[in-house]
Amino acid sequence: MPDSFFQTTPIYYVNDRPHLGTAYSTVMADAFARWHRSIGEEVFFLTGTDEHGLKIVRVAEERDKSPKEWVDEASAWFGEAWRVLEITNDDFLRTTDERHIATVQRFMQAIYDNGYIYLGEYAGWYCVSCEAYYSDAELLDGQLCPVHERAVEWLVEENYFFALSRFSDQLLDWYGANPGVVFPETRRNEALGIIKQGLEDISVTRTSFDWGIPVPWDSRHVVYVWYDALINYVTAAGYGVDDERFSRLWPTVHHLVGKDILRFHAVWWPAMCMAAGIDPPSQIVAHGWLLTGGEKMSKSRANQIDPVVLAGDVGVEPLRYHLLRDVILGNDGDFTYEGLIARYNTDLANNLGNLLQRVTTVVNSKCGGVGPLPSDASATSLAQIADEVVSDVRAAWERFAPHEAFEATWRLVHEANFALEQAEPWKMEPGPAVEAVLGDALEVLRIVAILASPALPETCTEIFFRIGLEGRPDAPGRAHLGAGELGWGHYRPSGPVIKGSPLFPRRRLDESDS
Numbered sequence: 001m002p003d004s005f006f007q008t009t010p011i012y013y014v015n016d017r018p019h020l021g022t023a024y025s026t027v028m029a030d031a032f033a034r035w036h037r038s039i040g041e042e043v044f045f046l047t048g049t050d051e052h053g054l055k056i057v058r059v060a061e062e063r064d065k066s067p068k069e070w071v072d073e074a075s076a077w078f079g080e081a082w083r084v085l086e087i088t089n090d091d092f093l094r095t096t097d098e099r100h101i102a103t104v105q106r107f108m109q110a111i112y113d114n115g116y117i118y119l120g121e122y123a124g125w126y127c128v129s130c131e132a133y134y135s136d137a138e139l140l141d142g143q144l145c146p147v148h149e150r151a152v153e154w155l156v157e158e159n160y161f162f163a164l165s166r167f168s169d170q171l172l173d174w175y176g177a178n179p180g181v182v183f184p185e186t187r188r189n190e191a192l193g194i195i196k197q198g199l200e201d202i203s204v205t206r207t208s209f210d211w212g213i214p215v216p217w218d219s220r221h222v223v224y225v226w227y228d229a230l231i232n233y234v235t236a237a238g239y240g241v242d243d244e245r246f247s248r249l250w251p252t253v254h255h256l257v258g259k260d261i262l263r264f265h266a267v268w269w270p271a272m273c274m275a276a277g278i279d280p281p282s283q284i285v286a287h288g289w290l291l292t293g294g295e296k297m298s299k300s301r302a303n304q305i306d307p308v309v310l311a312g313d314v315g316v317e318p319l320r321y322h323l324l325r326d327v328i329l330g331n332d333g334d335f336t337y338e339g340l341i342a343r344y345n346t347d348l349a350n351n352l353g354n355l356l357q358r359v360t361t362v363v364n365s366k367c368g369g370v371g372p373l374p375s376d377a378s379a380t381s382l383a384q385i386a387d388e389v390v391s392d393v394r395a396a397w398e399r400f401a402p403h404e405a406f407e408a409t410w411r412l413v414h415e416a417n418f419a420l421e422q423a424e425p426w427k428m429e430p431g432p433a434v435e436a437v438l439g440d441a442l443e444v445l446r447i448v449a450i451l452a453s454p455a456l457p458e459t460c461t462e463i464f465f466r467i468g469l470e471g472r473p474d475a476p477g478r479a480h481l482g483a484g485e486l487g488w489g490h491y492r493p494s495g496p497v498i499k500g501s502p503l504f505p506r507r508r509l510d511e512s513d514s
């Protein structure tokens with residue numbers, strides 16, 4: 001049975017449409033899911049929407065809708081945006097799904113039965129946008145939320161509390177035993193810092209509104225939205241309903257989250273899992289923020305870019321490629337339209353697009369449209385470069401550096417273009433010499449199509465088609481280390497090499513400014 005790989009995204013609040021920041025998170029998770037499928041793993045890729053809590057009640061009120069009407073409408077925007085952005089999620093979980101409501105109640109009951117939930121009273125500063133309490137020390141001057149820079153509210157409630165403080169030692173032991181569990185290391189240190197500062201118990205139910213999941217043993221309370229949301233990951237893995245599936249998937253879970261929700265995932269969630277008696281997550285990867293003009297893109301700052309509109313302008317796959325290639329996972333990245341167009345022109349139009357165009361043109365003019373086979377690996381330096389690139393790409397994905405995976409892949413594109421410029425096959429007579437040059441370039445295109453497919457799946461499928469190959473470059477297992485096809489010499493066309501129109505016509509910056 002193949003290894004499993006369970007990739008998650010955060011589940012998004014349905015207080016507004018998806019924006020480029022949330023699209024970034026989802027595209028990144030999608031690329032990991034795609035890469036892991038291509039190396040032959042059995043992938044389960046989960047995303048969804050976070051639909052309970054006060055924030056949603058207020059948004060619905062503003063629009064004169066019931067919370068349910070609102071979340072049905074808004075959740076669909078996410079499903080639609082992810083379809084446009086070619087997101088290959090296997091499941092889309094809504095926290096209003098019956099299956100999730102049942103699991104939250106089951107999971108919480110387990111924690112309660114294990115003695116880690118008790119009744120108390122909570123008074124504190126609450127940010128509705130974060131759906132989180134803050135201590136005085138955490139607030140910005142003027143009693144403002146540190147994330148949204150908005151006024152917080154003083155809330156007093158009878159709440160059930162989760163005894164987070166009792167997990168400090170267990171969490172520290174867990175971090176000690178699993179040094180790589182949070183990536184990047186700066187975020188691991190941040191999480192350790194939070195634990196070492198001393199953990200306080202957290203209030204995990206609400207009584208002031210009812211748009212939430214009823215606490216199973218006390219229906220006057222609904223579950224706090226973060227507690228409810230985190231449990232989505234085990235709902236989708238089959239917790240309590242399919243033990244076999246759960247025990248296969250859960251140990252391979254990879255949570256991709258934004259740095260702003262680190263403490264929920266790297267402190268609360270592992271403790272919740274321990275309290276319920278299951279293993280904490282195996283991997284938490286925290287990405288940075290996508291900024292516009294140096295600021296986080298978010299509803300409250302009204303500086304959002306609609307990813308669907310942007311994709312309609314520059315193309316879905318160029319957008320995906322730019323996000324994956326130019327934002328270093330873990331760091332913030334400043335999004336500019338100029339940066340996107342520059343990357344499009346250099347990597348896609350001038351390098352990859354040009355390579356395909358040249359090769360397919362010359363194969364048609366010199367070889368009658370029949371793709372010649374590549375040279376023996378020992379006869380071309382491209383074979384060795386391809387080998388190095390393939391192992392660099394594998395290593396880059398392993399260390400959560402997709403930008404390096406694509407950088408390495410484009411080194412191969414660049415080398416193939418360079419080899420063509422040196423040999424100038426367009427000036428050669430038909431015959432074995434020109435065939436060798438073109439066969440090698442076709443083999444590079446085949447390998448590149450497999451390696452680039454996590455960012456550019458449809459483009460790479462078109463490349464396969466144009467170089468006379470059947471099927472898709474992202475077919476499961478093609479990049480498998482042992483049984484895959486990333487070694488030199490697999491190019492065997494079954495159809496003609498086709499010269500089509502350029503995949504990526506060059507773009508001018510002012511093209512869509514009108």
Ligand code: MSP
Pocket residue numbers: 009010011012013020021022024025050229230231232257258259260261288289290291296297298
């Ligand atoms: N609903 C919670 C997550 C619950 S997960 C159990 C939430 N939702 S959110 O919609 O506000 O944010 C979801 C994710 O989107 C977070 O990881 C957040 O970091 C990410 N992003 C929101 N704005 C972003 C940018 N501008 N840039 C990158 N990621 C951004 O938090």
